[in-house]
Amino acid sequence: MIESNEKRVIVEQGLILIVIYFLVNFMLDRGSIFELAAESFVIGIGFILLIASYNYCRRIL
Numbered sequence: 001m002i003e004s005n006e007k008r009v010i011v012e013q014g015l016i017l018i019v020i021y022f023l024v025n026f027m028l029d030r031g032s033i034f035e036l037a038a039e040s041f042v043i044g045i046g047f048i049l050l051i052a053s054y055n056y057c058r059r060i061l
Helices: 004-027 033-060
Strands: none
């Protein structure tokens, strides 16, 4: 299992990615705020799941 500290770090990295992606695209005026927020959220959650599954598989093998 993934330790508590690792989970916290993964979630923090995902949240940072959401904020950075949102701010960069908002500054470049690439769509409405709601579209960018939804897209940023999906990318951040995808990143969190990708890293968590990688860590889980690494511990199994």
